[in-house]
Amino acid sequence: MTPIAYMKRTLAGALPIFALPIFALPICAMLMLALLAGCQPKQDAAKPDASVAPAPDATTLARLGRAMFFDVTLSASGRQSCASCHDPDHGYGPPNRLAVQLGGPHLDRQGRRATPGLAYTLNATPIWTHAQAASLTERLTETDNPPKGGLMWDGRFNSLHEQAGAPLLDPDEMANESRAAVVAKLAATAYAGDFRAAFGPDVFADVDRAFIAAMRALERFELDDPSFHRFDSKFDAYLDGKATLNAAELRGLRLFADPEKGNCAACHLMDRRADGSHPLFTDFQFAAFGVPRNPEIAANADPAYFDQGLCGPKRTDKADRVAYCGMFKTPTLRNTARRGAWFHNGRFHNLEDVVRFYVERDLKPARWYPSNDKGQPVLYDDLPLEARRYVDHVDPPFDRQAGARPALNDAEIRDVVAFLKTLDDGYAAPPNPTLSALSTIGTVTSMRSR
Amino acid sequence: MFKHPRTRWLAALCAAAAALALAGCGSDDSKTTTASAATPPVVTTPKTIQSVRHVFVITLENENYATTFADTSKAPYLSKTLVSQGAHLQQYFGTTHVSLGNYIAMISGQAVTADTQMDCMVYKDFSLTGMGDHGQAIGTGCVYPASVKTLPDQLKVANLTWRGYMEDMGNDPSRESATCGHPTLNTTDGTQAAQAATAGGLPADQYATRHNPFMYFHSITDSADCATNVVNLNKLTDDLKSVATTPNFTFITPNLCNDGHDGGSASSTCVNGDAGGLVSADAFLQKWVPLIMASPAYQQDGLIIINFDESSYATQVLDTSTTPPSLTMTFSGNTCCNQQPGPNVPASSFPVRQSFPASVSHYPYDINLVTTNYGGDRTGAVLLSPFIKPGTVSTTPYNHYSMLKTLEDIFGIKEYLGYAAQEGLATFGTDIFTNL
Numbered sequence: 001m002t003p004i005a006y007m008k009r010t011l012a013g014a015l016p017i018f019a020l021p022i023f024a025l026p027i028c029a030m031l032m033l034a035l036l037a038g039c040q041p042k043q044d045a046a047k048p049d050a051s052v053a054p055a056p057d058a059t060t061l062a063r064l065g066r067a068m069f070f071d072v073t074l075s076a077s078g079r080q081s082c083a084s085c086h087d088p089d090h091g092y093g094p095p096n097r098l099a100v101q102l103g104g105p106h107l108d109r110q111g112r113r114a115t116p117g118l119a120y121t122l123n124a125t126p127i128w129t130h131a132q133a134a135s136l137t138e139r140l141t142e143t144d145n146p147p148k149g150g151l152m153w154d155g156r157f158n159s160l161h162e163q164a165g166a167p168l169l170d171p172d173e174m175a176n177e178s179r180a181a182v183v184a185k186l187a188a189t190a191y192a193g194d195f196r197a198a199f200g201p202d203v204f205a206d207v208d209r210a211f212i213a214a215m216r217a218l219e220r221f222e223l224d225d226p227s228f229h230r231f232d233s234k235f236d237a238y239l240d241g242k243a244t245l246n247a248a249e250l251r252g253l254r255l256f257a258d259p260e261k262g263n264c265a266a267c268h269l270m271d272r273r274a275d276g277s278h279p280l281f282t283d284f285q286f287a288a289f290g291v292p293r294n295p296e297i298a299a300n301a302d303p304a305y306f307d308q309g310l311c312g313p314k315r316t317d318k319a320d321r322v323a324y325c326g327m328f329k330t331p332t333l334r335n336t337a338r339r340g341a342w343f344h345n346g347r348f349h350n351l352e353d354v355v356r357f358y359v360e361r362d363l364k365p366a367r368w369y370p371s372n373d374k375g376q377p378v379l380y381d382d383l384p385l386e387a388r389r390y391v392d393h394v395d396p397p398f399d400r401q402a403g404a405r406p407a408l409n410d411a412e413i414r415d416v417v418a419f420l421k422t423l424d425d426g427y428a429a430p431p432n433p434t435l436s437a438l439s440t441i442g443t444v445t446s447m448r449s450r
Numbered sequence: 451m452f453k454h455p456r457t458r459w460l461a462a463l464c465a466a467a468a469a470l471a472l473a474g475c476g477s478d479d480s481k482t483t484t485a486s487a488a489t490p491p492v493v494t495t496p497k498t499i500q501s502v503r504h505v506f507v508i509t510l511e512n513e514n515y516a517t518t519f520a521d522t523s524k525a526p527y528l529s530k531t532l533v534s535q536g537a538h539l540q541q542y543f544g545t546t547h548v549s550l551g552n553y554i555a556m557i558s559g560q561a562v563t564a565d566t567q568m569d570c571m572v573y574k575d576f577s578l579t580g581m582g583d584h585g586q587a588i589g590t591g592c593v594y595p596a597s598v599k600t601l602p603d604q605l606k607v608a609n610l611t612w613r614g615y616m617e618d619m620g621n622d623p624s625r626e627s628a629t630c631g632h633p634t635l636n637t638t639d640g641t642q643a644a645q646a647a648t649a650g651g652l653p654a655d656q657y658a659t660r661h662n663p664f665m666y667f668h669s670i671t672d673s674a675d676c677a678t679n680v681v682n683l684n685k686l687t688d689d690l691k692s693v694a695t696t697p698n699f700t701f702i703t704p705n706l707c708n709d710g711h712d713g714g715s716a717s718s719t720c721v722n723g724d725a726g727g728l729v730s731a732d733a734f735l736q737k738w739v740p741l742i743m744a745s746p747a748y749q750q751d752g753l754i755i756i757n758f759d760e761s762s763y764a765t766q767v768l769d770t771s772t773t774p775p776s777l778t779m780t781f782s783g784n785t786c787c788n789q790q791p792g793p794n795v796p797a798s799s800f801p802v803r804q805s806f807p808a809s810v811s812h813y814p815y816d817i818n819l820v821t822t823n824y825g826g827d828r829t830g831a832v833l834l835s836p837f838i839k840p841g842t843v844s845t846t847p848y849n850h851y852s853m854l855k856t857l858e859d860i861f862g863i864k865e866y867l868g869y870a871a872q873e874g875l876a877t878f879g880t881d882i883f884t885n886l
Contacts, residue, residue, distance in 0.1 A: 122649060122650070123648065123649060123650030123651075124624075124648055124649075124650060125648060125649045125650075126645050126646035126647065126648050126649075126721070127646045127647055127648070127649070127721075128646075129644075129646040129721040130718065131643070131644050131646075131706075131707075131712045131713060131718060131719065131720050131721045131726070132712065132713075132715075132718040133512070133711055133712060134511075134512065134710060134711060134712060134713055134714030134715065134718075134726055134727040134728075135511075135512040135711075135762050135763075136763075136779070136817075145643045145644075148643070148646070149646055151649065158649065159649055160649055223649075223650055266638075269638075269640070271634065271637050271638070272634070273624035273625070274623065274624055274625055274626045274627055274631070274633075274634075274640075275623040275624045275627070277624050389808070
């Protein structure tokens with residue numbers, strides 16, 4: 001789908017007339033006249049015009065989307081809503097330490113990827129692209145852009161109304177058998193009347209229309225609800241000069257930003273944005289880190305099964321691009337400390353281990369990977385052999401050669417984790433804070449060289 | 451894509467033709483000094499390069515002369531239509547590899563620093579350690595101190611106007627401002643790669659700071675003029691409506707797709723789905739050049755310069771005897787016009803060799819890049835003006851410094867900036883302005 005086509009589809013729900021091609025405008029004008037004519041007193045004036053689908057405003061859409069998001073009755077089990085895995089109190093991420101969540105009709109089917117957090121990024125996520133410089137040399141020397149954008153770990157959806165249907169129909173998640181099953185459940189909800197009022201009294205008579213309307217509502221809630229964009233972490237308060245970071249947090253911030261140390265900010269962007277808004281801690285780009293295989297995922301018992309992210313198997317349109325294999329989208333780090341499992345396969349359950357993996361992966365591989373029958377660690381064992389060559393060895397701290405000292409020591413790792421905890425939503429400033437010494441904080445990366 | 455309404459376009463062309471015809475009559479009149487007894491003698495001013503009062507520069511990206519102007523060029527509007535309407539500068543050269551150093555040279559005459567030569571991934575302040583010959587700032591970094599002047603500074607002193615029109619700038623306000631858009635000083639430049647439309651409804655933003663030369667001079671970025679003079683390209687249409695609203699100097703930077711930087715192959719398109727490469731560059735020119743040519747300012751005394759920042763590689767050799775195979779791509783780095791390397795990146799640092807193993811390049815071979823010399827190689831350029839006869843061809847060597855010196859001459863500026871002041875540097879002459 002081209003972006004232009006996508007934009008038209010996005011607009012079609014909210015601004016149906018403006019999204020129409022120009023040759024359709026006279027038809028619209030006639031339709032408007034017909035609608036106005038319908039305002040004239042007539043004996044059958046109360047009879048609705050079934051050919052005109054109502055277009056609820058954004059507020060109405062978001063309100064309906066909220067109701068659906070928290071509604072467990074929309075699942076086959078009757079016990080699972082979107083919020084069951086995307087908990088608002090955890091940055092709309094998982095509320096437990098499971099590597100992957102359970103779903104299905106009996107809540108006993110394991111998903112295959114860790115649940116991503118939804119807060120902050122959804123409305124800013126670019127559609128999936130891999131634009132490269134026309135000049136090969138510039139790709140190499142200047143801007144060898146990696147793939148970027150799209151929703152989910154593999155970027156396979158470009159809009160939330162496309163994406164929202166996936167978990168509703170996934171047999172490992174909410175497990176509805178069909179769109180019709182979702183619509184039937186929706187028609188039985190307490191807010192079905194509101195849905196009819198918004199989309200027309202006969203909306204549930206047309207399954208596809210009702211399903212699409214429901215997805216539009218979920219999309220609007222996820223895009224517009226302030227709970228997805230709180231910007232009330234300690235770090236936000238720090239940026240605004242309303243909080244101080246303690247010594248460990250400040251050291252962690254510097255290590256996080258320093259290209260010679262953690263270099264985390266190279267991908268998890270931490271500078272204020274151009275309009276002064278606070279950073280999202282992701283660049284939406286894809287990267288292949290060779291995260292170890294996770295035996296907690298039952299599917300991994302099959303040695304032939306590999307979750308390779310961008311090249312499949314969930315995503316199917318890039319299966320022939322071997323250089324994409326093993327690439328997953330960079331998540332935001334806001335609320336990351338509230339998670340209980342990290343990376344796409346939930347391999348790690350301790351945030352210090354996550355940071356340590358970054359700095360030790362190739363320097364102490366035996367610590368991270370299982371050994372073969374010769375006692376040698378099998379690096380990047382969650383990827384097939386042919387894909388392992390594309391694992392990132394370029395971006396620091398992955399560029400260190402064998403025998404080199406890790407970019408961070410244990411104390412520094414703890415400091416980075418202390419900083420990461422300042423990215424959790426819901427910071428409550430201590431009473432009567434002493435802020436007189438604070439100056440307005442400008443950019444953070446300017447501190448890298450300090 | 452927006453297109454000029456056909457009837458208006460034809461009317462504009464007719465008006466342009468009429469203006470050219472009248473200008474031609476004027477030239478003839480200037481040569482014919484006999485006046486009729488019934489009318490007072492007409493005092494005419496001989497036309498010179500300073501007859502040009504409105505210059506429009508459109509800079510495209512990264513193409514070899516041989517590719518752009520080939521018979522099979524993917525840019526037929528540029529290589530055929532516009533070449534036939536104006537002057538074809540067949541020996542026009544970029545001044546460095548990669549992009550940014552070329553743009554900076556065009557408006558300031560400054561040679562590259564170690565940072566500008568690498569496109570300033572971090573938008574660093576310039577650390578000035580001294581001044582070399584020809585006003586060359588010695589030091590490292592990207593954003594020159596206010597003491598280093600630019601063509602816009604000169605125009606301001608001369609009470610002339612200028613504007614930079616940057617396509618897409620500000621499409622995503624969190625990425626860059628809609629006016630004078632640049633990263634915060636000493637932070638990573640987040641505009642190096644194009645951004646696609648977002649799930650939240652923002653349009654694609656393919657603005658690149660490194661293709662906007664005005665953002666690398668404190669004399670501009672720290673001035674109030676920056677917000678009014680470095681604007682989104684969508685302002686140009688209105689500004690072209692009258693001579694009074696058209697700046698004397700207009701610099702147009704298409705977005706990363708429309709300047710040909712991105713896409714351009716079957717496997718890679720632009721983030722908005724357009725083809726990119728020369729195809730999109732040509733489409734951009736097809737849209738904007740007729741609009742400019744139809745403007746009162748162009749028809750009165752305009753000059754359009756369409757150039758490229760730099761060339762692409764000159765040769766590539768694939769060695770299959772190694773595992774994986776090894777591809778060596780060589781930039782000649784050719785110069786013209788006795789171009790000097792500048793004080794910050796000495797000529798002795800060339801040739802530069804860079805190796806990108808397959809694991810890095812994501813290509814099925816190891817890639818070696820060799821840049822033999824410090825120049826930007828031959829790109830060619832096309833100039834259009836009422837003062838240029840259609841079909842003019844120049845084989846005189848020129849580069850970005852020549853262009854800057856020419857602009858300074860056009861606008862009557864006495865002091866040449868940077869290497870525009872290089873001894874013996876030729877300006878665009880009567881080989882190009884064939885209809886003065």
